[in-house]
Amino acid sequence: MIRNLIVILGDQLSLEISSLEKIRKNEDKILMMEVSNEIEYVNHHRKKLVLLFSAMRHFADELKKNKFDVTYVEFNKSEKNFTMELNRQCKKFNPKSIKITHPSEYRVLNEVKKWEKLLGIPVTIIEDTRFFCKIDEFSDWAESRKELKMENFYQQMRKKYKILIDDKEKPIGGKWNYDVKNRKRLPKNHPEIPSPLICKPDKITKRVITQLNKKYTKHFGDLEPFWFATTKQDAVKSLDDFIKNRLEFFGPYEDAMKEKEKFLYHSVLSIYLNIGLLNPHEVIEKVLQKKDLPIESIEGFVRQILGWREYVRGIYWHFMPKYNQTNFFNAKNKIPNFYWDGKTKMNCMKNCIEQTKQEAYAHHIQRLMITGNFALIAGIEPKQVCDWYLSVYADAFEWVELPNTHGMILYADGGILGSKPYAASGNYINKMSDYCKNCEYDVKLKNGKNACPFNYLYWNFFLKNQNKLKKNPRLWTVFSTIKNMSEDKKKQIKDDSEKFLKTI
Numbered sequence: 001m002i003r004n005l006i007v008i009l010g011d012q013l014s015l016e017i018s019s020l021e022k023i024r025k026n027e028d029k030i031l032m033m034e035v036s037n038e039i040e041y042v043n044h045h046r047k048k049l050v051l052l053f054s055a056m057r058h059f060a061d062e063l064k065k066n067k068f069d070v071t072y073v074e075f076n077k078s079e080k081n082f083t084m085e086l087n088r089q090c091k092k093f094n095p096k097s098i099k100i101t102h103p104s105e106y107r108v109l110n111e112v113k114k115w116e117k118l119l120g121i122p123v124t125i126i127e128d129t130r131f132f133c134k135i136d137e138f139s140d141w142a143e144s145r146k147e148l149k150m151e152n153f154y155q156q157m158r159k160k161y162k163i164l165i166d167d168k169e170k171p172i173g174g175k176w177n178y179d180v181k182n183r184k185r186l187p188k189n190h191p192e193i194p195s196p197l198i199c200k201p202d203k204i205t206k207r208v209i210t211q212l213n214k215k216y217t218k219h220f221g222d223l224e225p226f227w228f229a230t231t232k233q234d235a236v237k238s239l240d241d242f243i244k245n246r247l248e249f250f251g252p253y254e255d256a257m258k259e260k261e262k263f264l265y266h267s268v269l270s271i272y273l274n275i276g277l278l279n280p281h282e283v284i285e286k287v288l289q290k291k292d293l294p295i296e297s298i299e300g301f302v303r304q305i306l307g308w309r310e311y312v313r314g315i316y317w318h319f320m321p322k323y324n325q326t327n328f329f330n331a332k333n334k335i336p337n338f339y340w341d342g343k344t345k346m347n348c349m350k351n352c353i354e355q356t357k358q359e360a361y362a363h364h365i366q367r368l369m370i371t372g373n374f375a376l377i378a379g380i381e382p383k384q385v386c387d388w389y390l391s392v393y394a395d396a397f398e399w400v401e402l403p404n405t406h407g408m409i410l411y412a413d414g415g416i417l418g419s420k421p422y423a424a425s426g427n428y429i430n431k432m433s434d435y436c437k438n439c440e441y442d443v444k445l446k447n448g449k450n451a452c453p454f455n456y457l458y459w460n461f462f463l464k465n466q467n468k469l470k471k472n473p474r475l476w477t478v479f480s481t482i483k484n485m486s487e488d489k490k491k492q493i494k495d496d497s498e499k500f501l502k503t504i
Ligand code: FAD
Pocket: 265, 266, 267, 268, 269, 270, 271, 273, 274, 301, 304, 305, 308, 309, 310, 312, 362, 363, 364, 365, 367, 368, 372, 389, 390, 393, 395, 396, 397, 400, 401, 402, 404, 405, 408, 409
């Protein structure tokens, strides 16, 4: 008889995962399951599926090499969902108890919470210790204040972990945040940017690709070329490669965009962080060793992981299950087909979507200021936008996708996460990228059939939502412009927007 059956989920691929802490190799069994319910509940990118299953299978092999007793069930041999497969395994092995590290998504936690009653076996859910901030700790912080500003949370984390802090609890370099130095446009003659580390698919990955090609032909995105790391060892190599070749310029060009440059100086590490191949503590530790690099790059990078990543997780668990129920602007439009096929005349959208289709990756500013910004000002229904983001990115898990989509880009939470909607016109896109020079639309034109749609949709969004936003002090300039706008101009904006939205 098995003492503990330890369930390891697809995003818990670490030897240090809390469920393994007290494991007894000769009495306990580990169970890993590939199940169709997880594959099919959204239209996951095919590269995301390969990443997950190849990384899961590599991890199972590593566990076996370490003499753990592992049962691994592949997707063509498993029951439909975690519960049904677990039930089958429990009948076979009759464990005294089930253990699992806290699932990262509310949907899965709900499923796990039903196991004890359904299976009649005690289930222990153990805290996920990979994060800097515990779920309860964030809730305590959130309940103690009126506004949940990322910046305040981040400063608290810096102090708690003594990261980039001097003896007097003051920030190293004199400032908490070097955001103003993170907004450079990429110059025309900028030298070639080193690409992220390419990992060649091995036997395990190739087998996953063949299996998926047979069964899941309709999922979104290009399966090959597949180049992600699928082992801890290669993920660490990818981290080292980023620190050596791209971290120096991460800060200055963090907000830049350039046609055909898919990664710029971004780390492309979220895919490994989110499934457990990299631990955020080890990533920050290594980055902090580079004391000779510009502070705006070091602090800028630390802010993303210690600040934003932890903060969005905190928001997710603090506000779920209600968080995804809101629709502040009552946005109801259908997501256009071009989000899936990239067939649009808007060059910025076409580029970001095509690269998403190829790589299951877009960097933050592309997600925020191009596809996200468009979804906001075009009034697309939040649930459809969230499903898209959850499907198309290899790093997408609801705990991190939802606050970024529902909160940061769509302001559908009414301002819990952001102090104002991130709406922007073509002017911003033109300033931060070179997309506009190859676009059929004219970024300088505000109205008419050749005008950049971001221009009139931007004003249409604020005109439509005036009542909900006009008291926001951060939008004072927007609404003073609207106040001085002629009725003719307003009508033109509305007509152009309606005409355009009908065509998509
Ligand atoms: P870098 O630019 O190199 O940043 C370093 C790391 O910081 C990332 O690997 C990531 O772990 C963390 N990070 C940076 N920004 C954020 C953020 N806003 N929230 C959480 N972590 C952050 N990130 C995901 O991991 N999964 C998602 O599903 C996801 N969905 C998003 C949806 C939208 C609409 C937006 C605007 C952002 C989303 N992000 C998501 C955040 C961010 O865009 C990605 O983490 C980042 O682009 C990943 O690429 P990178 O590793 O090269 O990041």
